[in-house]
Amino acid sequence: MTLEAGPRVRILPAGESALVIELGDAIDPGLNQQVYELATAIERASVPGVQELIPTYRSLLVRYDPLRTGFAEMARNFEQMAAAAVSARPHREDRRFVFEVPVAYGGADGPDLPEVARHAGLTEEEVIGHHTFPTYRVYMLGFAPGFPYLGGLDPRIACPRLKTPRTRVPVGSVGIAEQQTGIYPLATPGGWQIIGRTPAPLFRPDHEPPVAIMPGSFMRFVRVSAEEADAVRDLVHDGRYEIPVRRRGF
Amino acid sequence: MLRVTSGGPLATVQDQGRFGFSRFGISVSGAVDAHALTLGNRLVGNPANSAAIEITFGGAVFEFAADTVFALTGADLSPDLNGVPVQMNQTIAAIPGDRLSMQSPRFGLRSYLCVAGGFEVPLTMGSRSTYLAAGVGGHHGRALKQGDEVPIGTPGRTVHAGRRAPDAIIPRYGAEISVRVVPGPQEDRFTERGLETFYSSVYTSTDKSDRQGVRLDGPAIEAHGKRYDIVSDAVVTGAIQVPGDARPIVLLADRQTTGGYPKIGVVATVDIPLLAQAAPGTKIRFSKVTVEEAQQATRTAIAGLAGMALEEPVVQVTEMVIDGLPVRVEIATPREPTSLTRLTVVENGRLRVAAIDVV
Numbered sequence: 001m002t003l004e005a006g007p008r009v010r011i012l013p014a015g016e017s018a019l020v021i022e023l024g025d026a027i028d029p030g031l032n033q034q035v036y037e038l039a040t041a042i043e044r045a046s047v048p049g050v051q052e053l054i055p056t057y058r059s060l061l062v063r064y065d066p067l068r069t070g071f072a073e074m075a076r077n078f079e080q081m082a083a084a085a086v087s088a089r090p091h092r093e094d095r096r097f098v099f100e101v102p103v104a105y106g107g108a109d110g111p112d113l114p115e116v117a118r119h120a121g122l123t124e125e126e127v128i129g130h131h132t133f134p135t136y137r138v139y140m141l142g143f144a145p146g147f148p149y150l151g152g153l154d155p156r157i158a159c160p161r162l163k164t165p166r167t168r169v170p171v172g173s174v175g176i177a178e179q180q181t182g183i184y185p186l187a188t189p190g191g192w193q194i195i196g197r198t199p200a201p202l203f204r205p206d207h208e209p210p211v212a213i214m215p216g217s218f219m220r221f222v223r224v225s226a227e228e229a230d231a232v233r234d235l236v237h238d239g240r241y242e243i244p245v246r247r248r249g250f
Numbered sequence: 251m252l253r254v255t256s257g258g259p260l261a262t263v264q265d266q267g268r269f270g271f272s273r274f275g276i277s278v279s280g281a282v283d284a285h286a287l288t289l290g291n292r293l294v295g296n297p298a299n300s301a302a303i304e305i306t307f308g309g310a311v312f313e314f315a316a317d318t319v320f321a322l323t324g325a326d327l328s329p330d331l332n333g334v335p336v337q338m339n340q341t342i343a344a345i346p347g348d349r350l351s352m353q354s355p356r357f358g359l360r361s362y363l364c365v366a367g368g369f370e371v372p373l374t375m376g377s378r379s380t381y382l383a384a385g386v387g388g389h390h391g392r393a394l395k396q397g398d399e400v401p402i403g404t405p406g407r408t409v410h411a412g413r414r415a416p417d418a419i420i421p422r423y424g425a426e427i428s429v430r431v432v433p434g435p436q437e438d439r440f441t442e443r444g445l446e447t448f449y450s451s452v453y454t455s456t457d458k459s460d461r462q463g464v465r466l467d468g469p470a471i472e473a474h475g476k477r478y479d480i481v482s483d484a485v486v487t488g489a490i491q492v493p494g495d496a497r498p499i500v501l502l503a504d505r506q507t508t509g510g511y512p513k514i515g516v517v518a519t520v521d522i523p524l525l526a527q528a529a530p531g532t533k534i535r536f537s538k539v540t541v542e543e544a545q546q547a548t549r550t551a552i553a554g555l556a557g558m559a560l561e562e563p564v565v566q567v568t569e570m571v572i573d574g575l576p577v578r579v580e581i582a583t584p585r586e587p588t589s590l591t592r593l594t595v596v597e598n599g600r601l602r603v604a605a606i607d608v609v
Binding site: 146 | 271272273274275277374434435484489507516542545547
């Protein structure tokens with residue numbers, strides 16, 4: 001069963017206790033913005049039976065209580081909100097709040113920086129410059145706790161994955177894989193080209209919320225020295241560190 | 251407290267899961283077979299969400315450090331207490347020093363050790379479940395190993411040994427199972443022929459299965475344009491992904507929160523316990539149901555468990571006055587007192603376990 005709520009919108013079952021509101025089928029900043037606007041609208045509407053919302057690139061998954069509400073009834077709640085989200089004039093992106101993630105580039109923290117520079121035909125300094133310049137959109141979190149799917153990598157520093165993945169990538173490593181850049185929230189095996197490392201923990205199971213960077217927000221990489229990174233580590237150790245959020249002028 | 255002599259291949263502390271954190275990329279975790287956990291907790295008098303030890307493929311050995319009432323549910327591990335066989339799906343009493351040993355299951359894959367009071371490991375993000383990939387929750391974020399001491403909470407009420415679950419509520423884990431599937435959300439990515447193949451073929455669970463999912467072998471499922479990737483979106487437990495090798499993977503408790511493969515359907519929640527127990531080599535057939543049918547099946551299953559009448563042991567109650575003080579003693583005798591070595595005795599509301607000689 002599929003309910004069509006507008007030209008691009010589809011509401012699809014995901015089992016008997018969840019449904020997916022698809023607003024489109026692409027990785028696109030405007031589309032992603034609409035997903036978060038829809039999530040906010042549903043939260044504000046306090047629809048009975050809704051248990052959890054999971055926003056992604058281009059759709060919103062709604063977990064609901066199947067003992068309380070059927071699929072069709074639940075879907076009807078969202079038809080108008082979804083149609084409104086896709087037809088509304090695009091808001092100006094709210095980039096006033098930007099997470100500024102400190103990164104120590106190169107050296108032991110970024111063993112693949114020379115390879116990325118070689119592949120791009122740039123100097124290491126130029127790679128760092130291109131990586132720290134953009135404001136990245138956090139399309140969604142997934143794959144691992146607190147892992148941000150980022151949009152906005154400068155295509156000049158895109159680089160293929162390692163031919164042989166590492167068996168262990170240190171927590172906080174900042175990498176590039178094809179057109180993506182990201183941060184490893186846990187020490188795991190991995191094949192991304194590692195260009196730096198952040199001392200800021202993305203996954204903090206004892207905090208509320210348990211992740212440092214929120215889905216639907218924006219972030220930048222800010223270059224710090226190895227000494228500055230160590231100072232951040234000390235603050236983290238003492239429980240006195242939060243990733244700076246820059247509030248831009250109005 | 252419970253001492254771990256051996257955790258076997260994989261033993262972890264799990265409750266019903268860690269919900270509400272999926273948008274942060276945090277897995278749900280929890281018991282893979284929620285039915286067996288619920289049944290075990292019901293037997294020992296716990297809330298359904300109390301933490302138990304999930305034992306994968308048996309082989310574990312535990313030692314009790316206090317008077318404890320426990321039950322084992324799920325795959326039959328031919329358990330014994332100090333070498334004396336004890337029953338699955340029944341409350342059993344243990345005294346300090348008693349050793350519970352388990353064999354490998356002949357059918358099924360996962361078993362649950364539930365204790366009255368539950369395992370009281372700290373709450374992490376609202377749950378006691380072990381999140382293995384992130385190394386948090388449960389007992390120090392990892393599988394149990396020799397020498398571990400797992401704390402047990404105070405029981406909310408006293409439950410006697412010899413309480414049994416009725417046979418009708420205990421699933422039979424066979425070599426062939428049939429599970430119901432709600433189509434979607436990406437059913438339209440597959441060709442008519444692909445859908446026909448999926449719903450008419452027999453798939454076999456492989457040894458590449460784990461708490462994240464059951465990987466199946468069988469006929470290839472054809473997708474339009476041979477495209478087995480989508481723009482990543484959120485997944486749910488029971489989702490059936492079809493990656494590039496065109497063979498299905500059914501996602502279980504430790505699944506990631508998002509995925510980039512098309513999902514042909516989602517297994518009805520009531521049938522996930524069958525997949526949780528699908529040991530490698532199990533033959534699986536899928537049948538299509540509507541959302542409404544799957545919801546009705548959920549209601550029926552919940553009502554069945556809620557309305558389940560446990561078979562209670564025979565309890566003899568003696569009231570007397572000793573040294574001027576009133577004493578009320580309950581002694582429970584199981585209805586089938588085979589190989590009975592431990593009895594629960596409640597004195598003035600306080601439970602203790604008595605060791606008796608085999609007669």
